[in-house]
Amino acid sequence: MTNHDEVVAVRPLTLAWVGRHLEVGERIVRADALHGGITAEMRRLTIGTRDGGTRVLVLRTFVDPFYVERAEDWLSREAGALTLLAGTSVPAPGLVAVDPTAAHCEYPSLLMTHVTGRTVLDDEGLEARVPLLARQLVAIHALRPAERPREYVALTTADAVVVPKGADVAAWAAAIDVIRKPAPPYEGRFLHRDFQPGNVLFDVPRPRLEGARITGVVDWAATSWGPADLDVAHCSTNLALLHGPAWGLRFPEAYEEADGVLAAAASERLYWRVRDGLACSEEVQSVAHAWREAGRTELTARVVEERLDAYVTALMDALG
Incomplete structure (x- = not known):
């Protein structure tokens, strides 16, 4: 009926x-x-x-x-x-x-x-999902389309960054200075451009969480051509805000373990990761709202801001 x-x-x-x-x-x-x-x-x-x-x-x-x-x-x-x-x-x-x-x-x-599966934003089982995310992103970057999508567009400028209340001012000032510089040279790749846990569908059989598998990747509206580092940086930022800064630092390692290739120089890696983290500063309210709507009710805008501050600071400490 x-x-x-x-x-x-x-x-x-x-x-x-x-x-x-x-x-x-x-x-x-x-x-x-x-x-x-x-x-x-x-x-x-x-x-x-x-x-x-x-x-x-x-x-x-x-x-x-x-x-x-x-x-x-x-x-x-x-x-x-x-x-x-x-x-x-x-x-x-x-x-x-x-x-x-x-x-x-x-x-x-x-x-x-319709693609079967569901988004999984919980902390439980994350250790097993991160390598799956990394391998999937490597596979996306391996595509060589006959016709390239448009070149990537930067999502923020140094003057548009919104420094969170109570943030490490010195670390943020240093990070903003990083993206004032010209973008490093890169070898282009096919980018999803919004690859993050909210756009990946999983089949997660319970109680065997280690048996999770990816069933689909959705939301291809921002498809672009650009550095692999940019997609990796975006997923890293989202993992840091969803699950804590340590997971944002872990994802690039998982990507390389899956045979993905990132920029060789630490300064180049820093540029892309900081650029994405700072771009997120302008969207904290909407990102936090979407995650709460999806079930992560503890992720208030303030919690997300605090995690973003900790992640940007950790990036500057690790690569700056």
């Missing part, structure tokens, strides 16, 4: 657009909100098939005016990335349809296949 209340949650024009991309005889029977994202609304659509069964699609819709302005670029890049990834071993959703300019939907939207 159709769940009318849930389906109505999908806006009428978008509902009709999705319908045009279903198989003959199929229909949407349920729509459920997916939580934990920052930039877009995400809905899990249960599709009733002709044989009486069901399958699942995922609808991504940009509705916030800030993100709507950027949606055409992001959704076009994501569609391109999903098309590319369809022929690789990297587990990612399959592209069904995209409307980057809202020509058919109320808002810019992308429809894709």
Whole structure:
């Protein structure tokens, strides 16, 4: 039976657009909100098939005016990335349809296949998951697309950094000076650009936590071309804020243990890791909110700020 209340949650024009991309005889029977994202609304659509069964699609819709302005670029890049990834071993959703300019939907939207698994943000089992994350990122960086995505875009400037209240002022000043310098030379790689635990799906059989495996990598809207260090730095920052600074320092080691190659010079490694950490200073509120919504209720904005301060300070101590 159709769940009318849930389906109505999908806006009428978008509902009709999705319908045009279903198989003959199929229909949407349920729509459920997916939580934990920052930039877009995400809905899990249960599709009733002709044989009486069901399958699942995922609808991504940009509705916030800030993100709507950027949606055409992001959704076009994501569609391109999903098309590319369809022929690789990297587990990612399959592209069904995209409307980057809202020509058919109320808002810019992308429809894709559903990938099994779930995000895992808990501390439990992290020691086993970090090497899996590292190996997956090495596999992504090994891709050599015929057509490169656009060059990466820096996410902050020295003047835009927001120094947390009570932070180690000297360490932050030194870190900001690091990113005032020109970017180091690098060998380009295919980047996810937002590779972090919130965008990786796992199958985690209980109680055997050591049996975890990655089932999918999602959110390819920021796909870019740039240094492997940049993706590693982003995942490191997220691990530091989710689980503590030590895990942010551990991830680059795991990446190299998985045969990933990072910048040779300590000063170059510092540049990329500090750049990502400082960029996060502008997003503490939204990041903390998304993680609390996903179940990490103890991660208040203040807790995340304190961890960011400790991580930036640790980077300056280790590499500065």
